[in-house]
Amino acid sequence: MSKIVLQIDGRDVEAEQGMTVLEAARSAGISIPTVCHNEKLEPYGACRLCVVEVQGRGRTNLVASCLYPAEQALAVTTKSEKIDKTRKILIEQLLAHAPDAEILQNLAQEYGADKDRFEKEASFCILCGLCVRYCSEVKQNNAVGFFDRGATREIRFVPELAAKVCWDCKECFALCPTSYAQAAYHLTEALAFPSASSQLSSAK
Amino acid sequence: MDNGKIDKIIDKYPSDSSSLIQVLLEIQSENRWLPKEALAKVSERLKVPLNRIRHITTFYKAFSVVPKGRHEIHVCTGTACHVRGAKRVLGAVQDATGLKPGLTGEDFRFSLETVNCVGCCALGPVMVIDGEHHGKLAPAKSKDVLKNYE
Ligand code: SF4
Ligand code: FES
Numbered sequence: 001m002s003k004i005v006l007q008i009d010g011r012d013v014e015a016e017q018g019m020t021v022l023e024a025a026r027s028a029g030i031s032i033p034t035v036c037h038n039e040k041l042e043p044y045g046a047c048r049l050c051v052v053e054v055q056g057r058g059r060t061n062l063v064a065s066c067l068y069p070a071e072q073a074l075a076v077t078t079k080s081e082k083i084d085k086t087r088k089i090l091i092e093q094l095l096a097h098a099p100d101a102e103i104l105q106n107l108a109q110e111y112g113a114d115k116d117r118f119e120k121e122a123s124f125c126i127l128c129g130l131c132v133r134y135c136s137e138v139k140q141n142n143a144v145g146f147f148d149r150g151a152t153r154e155i156r157f158v159p160e161l162a163a164k165v166c167w168d169c170k171e172c173f174a175l176c177p178t179s180y181a182q183a184a185y186h187l188t189e190a191l192a193f194p195s196a197s198s199q200l201s202s203a204k
Numbered sequence: 205m206d207n208g209k210i211d212k213i214i215d216k217y218p219s220d221s222s223s224l225i226q227v228l229l230e231i232q233s234e235n236r237w238l239p240k241e242a243l244a245k246v247s248e249r250l251k252v253p254l255n256r257i258r259h260i261t262t263f264y265k266a267f268s269v270v271p272k273g274r275h276e277i278h279v280c281t282g283t284a285c286h287v288r289g290a291k292r293v294l295g296a297v298q299d300a301t302g303l304k305p306g307l308t309g310e311d312f313r314f315s316l317e318t319v320n321c322v323g324c325c326a327l328g329p330v331m332v333i334d335g336e337h338h339g340k341l342a343p344a345k346s347k348d349v350l351k352n353y354e
Contacts, residue, residue, distance in 0.1 A: 136253065145255025147262045158254050160244065 036128035131172035159192035282321030296343035
């Protein structure tokens with residue numbers, strides 16, 4: 001693979017062709033906050049917290065660094081007033097859905113975000129897609145997926161599949177920033193195949 | 205809908221993911237809704253994971269994953285029809301069928317939906333049943349119209 005050099009925060013950073021800006025920055029020890037990113041999974045671009053500024057064609061653009069490909073001589077800024085402000089609003093929006101999520105609370109502190117800025121809409125899921133992607137890409141179980149669209153889009157477990165595979169896996173629970181994956185699973189279990197846990201409790 | 209029928213539909217198309225929407229649409233129009241056994245079959249034959257099929261079938265409003273009646277009633281509640289009394293027409297239809305929008309009767313005679321504009325505002329209030337338009341409705345008249353659908 002060929003090497004390229006780009007500038008991140010004024011520093012020359014060496015990267016491999018095909019890396020994203022986020023990967024290049026992290027390999028050079030420059031930190032960029034992320035919520036929906038996971039090294040094991042394909043980048044998804046849901047949370048937008050990884051926004052950075054790139055200079056190109058005479059103007060500065062805000063882009064999601066987890067998706068943006070690193071290019072030769074690309075000039076990237078990871079900290080600026082505009083970036084901080086954008087991240088602050090994004091965190092505030094996510095907090096409206098999941099006010100108690102630890103990762104969001106920590107980010108809120110860092111960026112001075114106000115968890116009460118937007119009216120609460122307690123969906124708990126922030127649609128980061130970590131559970132869905134992990135289940136499909138790593139486990140290849142495809143037991144959890146997105147349903148519906150737009151404002152009513154949500155994750156749900158597919159009962160037929162969840163009944164077979166989830167009890168012995170549950171690995172997405174730990175990935176979920178808000179515990180909603182776990183809640184959704186238990187709801188599905190209680191509604192569609194209550195035997196799994198009741199067998200367990202009657203065995204006690 | 206039996207398995208043989210579903211297989212026959214799937215056989216008409218290349219058996220890969222590119223046929224998914226076509227296959228689903230055809231099952232939908234044959235059967236009026238997509239039972240989960242059919243989705244499992246499609247998933248197996250076209251090698252598309254079930255969670256993707258579920259996403260697609262809930263994404264497009266053309267698909268229904270709950271049973272539908274023999275006749276689909278769409279009462280327009282768009283602005284023009286609303287102004288011309290769609291609310292009362294809807295009320296009369298709800299009364300006559302015992303259904304709320306989004307529901308299907310136990311006898312599978314009717315499914316009721318509301319829509320936002322069917323493109324013939326001059327005929328408002330409008331109700332569409334199985335693709336047939338009924339315009340200039342009044343509550344009593346809309347009840348009469350329903351009698352033509354068994
Ligand atoms: S349930 Fe959790 S992991 Fe899954 S999309 Fe929602 S927030 Fe992300
Ligand atoms: S980490 Fe880039 S959008 Fe979430």
